[in-house]
Amino acid sequence: MFRGSLVAMVTPMIAQDGIRDAVDEKALRKLVEFHVEQGSDAIVAVGTTGESATLDYDEHRRVIRATVDAARGRIPVIGGTGANSTWEAIELTRSAMESGCDAALLVVPYYNKPTQQGLIEHFSAIADAVPIPQILYNVPGRTGCDMLPETVEQLADLPNIVGLKEAQGTVERAEEVIRRCGDRLDVFAGDDFNALGMMRVGGKGVISVSANVAPRSMHDLCAAALAGDMETAESINERLTPLHQAMFAEPNPIPAKWGVEQLGYIGPGIRLPMTRLTEAGREQVRQAMLDAGVL
Numbered sequence: 001m002f003r004g005s006l007v008a009m010v011t012p013m014i015a016q017d018g019i020r021d022a023v024d025e026k027a028l029r030k031l032v033e034f035h036v037e038q039g040s041d042a043i044v045a046v047g048t049t050g051e052s053a054t055l056d057y058d059e060h061r062r063v064i065r066a067t068v069d070a071a072r073g074r075i076p077v078i079g080g081t082g083a084n085s086t087w088e089a090i091e092l093t094r095s096a097m098e099s100g101c102d103a104a105l106l107v108v109p110y111y112n113k114p115t116q117q118g119l120i121e122h123f124s125a126i127a128d129a130v131p132i133p134q135i136l137y138n139v140p141g142r143t144g145c146d147m148l149p150e151t152v153e154q155l156a157d158l159p160n161i162v163g164l165k166e167a168q169g170t171v172e173r174a175e176e177v178i179r180r181c182g183d184r185l186d187v188f189a190g191d192d193f194n195a196l197g198m199m200r201v202g203g204k205g206v207i208s209v210s211a212n213v214a215p216r217s218m219h220d221l222c223a224a225a226l227a228g229d230m231e232t233a234e235s236i237n238e239r240l241t242p243l244h245q246a247m248f249a250e251p252n253p254i255p256a257k258w259g260v261e262q263l264g265y266i267g268p269g270i271r272l273p274m275t276r277l278t279e280a281g282r283e284q285v286r287q288a289m290l291d292a293g294v295l
Contacts, residue, residue: 006188007212050063063228107139138168189205206222
């Protein structure tokens with residue numbers, strides 16, 4: 001259903017006390033326009049990069065609804081609706097569907113470390129309860145739980161589970177999922193630095209942090225790779241590699257938010273326990289943005 005560069009968009013905030021910085025809906029709408037104009041292939045709202053962990057339930061719903069409203073059907077919107085409670089994930093996913101999202105992104109439950117059978121029952125319950133297309137999200141470095149390829153293979157039989165964001169960290173993992181699931185499920189890179197490698201083995205694109213500051217380049221990279229023009233894709237990827245690295249100079253979304261601020265689309269707001277980018281981090285991100293031609 002989705003192809004290319006799916007930007008994991010930051011959530012703009014108005015700087016206050018750093019504890020409860022208010023969501024800046026005006027800046028959010030400007031940011032959506034930026035991604036429409038620059039060719040991002042879809043927007044993921046309220047994922048990890050969107051500070052889902054520190055938005056309350058009402059804010060979560062409001063940001064997704066505002067993103068859909070601003071997009072006005074010109075670009076698909078995928079709502080981040082995962083939770084470590086199945087009933088909460090169902091409620092968030094239902095709200096995203098009612099807000100007009102094109103799909104939901106559902107992270108593996110974090111902290112409570114379910115079994116593989118628990119993952120099957122968790123995602124099956126959400127898929128049964130809410131008919132919206134759903135993309136699973138495996139990121140064991142953050143959740144403490146690795147969803148194995150054989151688990152994904154079982155879940156791929158459910159008609160509205162349409163994709164997997166794989167951030168286990170290796171191209172080999174994505175290749176195994178693709179081999180097991182075939183055309184029943186699309187695989188997207190969860191890390192920008194693995195995006196080209198995953199598209200080489202059949203991935204359909206990337207849910208991208210780098211696209212927050214280099215949306216046109218990430219779109220062009222994916223378009224070239226998916227068209228089989230690997231020479232062009234490799235050239236773009238080489239130019240962007242320092243940016244991919246800089247986006248994780250400090251924990252996501254700290255570098256991404258500072259980078260988007262430098263482009264003039266958002267202010268400095270970010271919620272604790274995330275902090276402002278350090279001076280050392282700023283120098284790395286600034287230089288990477290200059291090298292990528294976006295600053």
